[in-house]
Amino acid sequence: MRIGLYPGTFDPVTLGHIDIIERASLLVDRLVIGVAINRDKGPLFTLEERVGMVEDEIGRIAAQSGTEILVHPFENLLIDCARDVGASVIIRGLRAVADFEYEFQMVGMNRALDAGVETVFLMADARRQAIASKLVKEIARLGGNVSQFVPAPVVVALTERFNRAPR
Secondary structure (H helix, E strand, O other): OOEEEEEEOOOOOOHHHHHHHHHHOOOOOEEEEEEEOOHHHOOOOOHHHHHHHHHHHHHHHHHHHOOEEEEEEEOOOHHHHHHHHOOOEEEEEEOOHHHHHHHHHHHHHHHHHOOOOEEEEEEOOHHHOOOOHHHHHHHHHOOOOOOOOOOHHHHHHHHHHHOOOOO
């Protein structure tokens, strides 16, 4: 069984993330969405909220692809998380050259820690390349409409979090 791990903080999950999940689900038999606890990033949403947002989206994708998709919170090293879930492939989404530079370093470190785990990069769909969770949160905080960047339930969550009606 080919098991892939798609890690991220998903704070919040965006349509860019959903695009990568949809495409990654076609490459593996089981896809684990690793929701990182990364305290250094100071997430807007709690771990439970982020896990719930991802879980809300994966049912439809799993049904369409026939792939088992699970959500797995983690706080350890990415390579240890991959081992924990039995993943032989780490899936990463790339939006721009700047993403590649960081990811290239991560691949080297992960290969040094465990050469048996491969990393696969999926380029973001051209319509989704500009979407970043950080920017989505900033737009929502300032009262902008983020409905073209995130699933509808996330729009509601952002609106409630910032206590603002979207424009």
